[in-house]
Amino acid sequence: MLDEELIKVANLFGGEEAVTVVKSLKKLGEGTDETISNDCQVRLNTVRKILYKLYDHGLVSCTRIRDEKTGWFIFYWRLQPDQLDAFIRSRKKRALDKLKQRLDYERNHTFFVCKTDSEVRVTFEDAVETSFKCVKCGKHLESSDNLDMIAVLESRMEKLEAELSR
């Protein structure tokens, strides 16, 4: 399991505190919410919230054991490396699909921009609608080359495809 990816996923679920909890759980191998909280110095309530969130997504598993003295259940948590890998892969596949759609869109359209308003970028069809005038300032729109954008999207896709083929 790649630590870097584990940290990214933890960060996604609960920011730096989640990263701290996940690192602690990885080090401990298995632990109760209290041992995790003591180990990483994150408040018990926060540790629990993070564990439940990770549990909802199948990223941690939980074993319930009854304490013979108190009769209460004790929950032992551990990371689920296989699930984490599946989770990361499915996120990457979704990102790749989105990139493909975006790339098709960029390749199949010609774009026009306003030199004054950087946020104005429209397709040829939309530019025709406004007679090639900017909807914000009324200036004439100019055609814009999207080869750089296409190159960026292609290289991002290549990177993701390489990661997914591993």
Ligand SMILES: [Zn+2]
């Ligand atoms: Zn404008």
